[in-house]
Amino acid sequence: MGVITLTTDFGLQDPYVAAAKGVILSINPKVNIIDISHAIEPQNIAQAAFLLSTTYHYFPKGTIHVAVVDPEVGTERKAVLLVTPSAFFLAPDNGLLSYIIDETPPDNIQVFALTNPRYLLSPVSDTFHCRDIFAPAAAHLSRGISPDEFGEIIHSIYAFPISRPQVSEDGVLVGHILHIDHFGNLITDIKKNNLPRGRIFIEVHGHIIDDLSRTYADEDETELLALIGSSGNLEVSVSNNNAARFLRAKMGDEVKVGINKSSLKQIRNKETY
Numbered sequence: 348m349g350v351i352t353l354t355t356d357f358g359l360q361d362p363y364v365a366a367a368k369g370v371i372l373s374i375n376p377k378v379n380i381i382d383i384s385h386a387i388e389p390q391n392i393a394q395a396a397f398l399l400s401t402t403y404h405y406f407p408k409g410t411i412h413v414a415v416v417d418p419e420v421g422t423e424r425k426a427v428l429l430v431t432p433s434a435f436f437l438a439p440d441n442g443l444l445s446y447i448i449d450e451t452p453p454d455n456i457q458v459f460a461l462t463n464p465r466y467l468l469s470p471v472s473d474t475f476h477c478r479d480i481f482a483p484a485a486a487h488l489s490r491g492i493s494p495d496e497f498g499e500i501i502h503s504i505y506a507f508p509i510s511r512p513q514v515s516e517d518g519v520l521v522g523h524i525l526h527i528d529h530f531g532n533l534i535t536d537i538k539k540n541n542l543p544r545g546r547i548f549i550e551v552h553g554h555i556i557d558d559l560s561r562t563y564a565d566e567d568e569t570e571l572l573a574l575i576g577s578s579g580n581l582e583v584s585v586s587n588n589n590a591a592r593f594l595r596a597k598m599g600d601e602v603k604v605g606i607n608k609s610s611l612k613q614i615r616n617k618e619t620y
Contacts, residue, residue, distance in 0.1 A: 349489040350379045350406060354399050354414040355477060356387035363475070367413075367482040370468065374486035381406075386529075390418040392442050393507070394598065397525045400446030401578045403434055413477070413485045414438040421473035426461040426480045427504060430494050437461065437481045437488075445506040460498035510536040512604075520604040522581070527598060531589030535602045537581040543606050549573040550603040551583050552594040563587075 351371060357363040364385055371380060383402050387395045395416040403412055417439045425440040431451050438444050448456065461467070461480055466487045468479040484497055512522035512535075522537035533551065542559075549556040551571075560572040566586050571593070576582040583602060584590050591597070 349375075350381060350410045351485050351489055352381045352383050352403075352406065352410060352412045353385070354383040354387065354395055354412070354416075355385050356389050356391065356395065356416045357385050357477075359385055363477070366475075366478045370478055370482040371486040371489075374483060375489050378486065378489045383412075387416055388598070390416060391598070392416050392418070393510070394526055396443050396445050396507075399436075399443070400450070403436075403447070406434065408433050409435070411435045411437065411485045411488055413481050414443050415477040415481055416443060417441065417476060420476050425501070426476060426484075427501060428459045428461055428484065428488070428494055428497055429504065430457040430459070431455055435485075435488060435494070437485050439476070440505050442505050442507040444504065445509060448504065448506045449509050457494065458501040458504050459494050460501055462498035463496060466492065466497055512537045512541050518605070522602045522604070524596060524598050524600045524602060525580070527591045527596070531585070531591040531593075532576070533583040533590050533594075533596055533600075533602070534576060534578060535581045535583070537602065537604065538579055539575045539581070542581070542604060545606065548605050548607065549581070549583065550605070552596055552600065554594065556583070 368380055371378060384398055395414055399412065399414050412434060419441060427438060427440045429436040429444050429447065432455050436444050436447055461484050466484050468483050471479040510523055510525060512520050515521055520541060522535045524533045525536050526534040528534060546558050554571055556571050556573045560566060560574045563584055563586055566572045571583060571585055571590065573581060573583050585593050
């Protein structure tokens with residue numbers, strides 16, 4: 348039976364997700380299909396890679412993860428199957444699996460090209476590889492087809508550098524917003540173990556937050572707060588409100604952490620919460 352997950356930037360207003368699911372179920376009617384997200388920003392490979400990395404650990408061993416954010420669909424970029432001891436990942440070779448590669452020892456990774464026409468739809472559209480390549484390959488894999496049946500082994504795969512916070516010359520920890528969730532929470536690349544010990548100050552868009560909170564309800568609805576979210580990453584939030592809209596923040600914006608306010612003195616128009 349098995350489990351197949353889907354992560355795409357397709358949205359739900361068009362029939363693309365349904366078409367991919369239809370292909371999977373036509374090949375394996377008993378497989379369980381789970382949607383991780385179809386609300387990735389269009390063509391935002393880095394966002395999809397991050398969300399997949401925060402989720403795949405929670406699925407049963409042997410789960411098949413299909414991730415498709417594919418600005419270069421129809422070009423010479425490869426379609427790949429990455430195999431680890433815990434899971435299978437099918438994606439375009441465009442960096443979407445960067446976190447998986449970063450978290451897995453090289454000796455525990457195998458990568459295969461998805462080229463065997465026996466396990467693809469025919470003809471293959473130049474614009475919809477999720478339906479014609481990744482979905483059928485995932486379905487056949489869920490039925491027990493060996494990974495080496497899908498194509499030749501590949502000895503290199505593209506991975507972008509993982510976003511990590513850096514310490515500036517004046518000792519300020521500088522991170523970036525990786526994702527803005529449905530509630531408007533700003534999820535950063537700063538991990539709990541990156542933070543200095545003791546009381547800290549967090550700055551984003553000229554606003555300074557005094558130390559960490561424990562829950563989203565620790566402050567009033569008009570006050571910013573920062574906490575370590577369920578992903579283990581630092582988040583900036585507004586209780587029962589939308590921090591992204593409140594701050595006019597976007598993915599890629601800086602978030603800074605210092606051990607005192609003076610370490611953030613270069614920030615203009617500061618407001619303390």
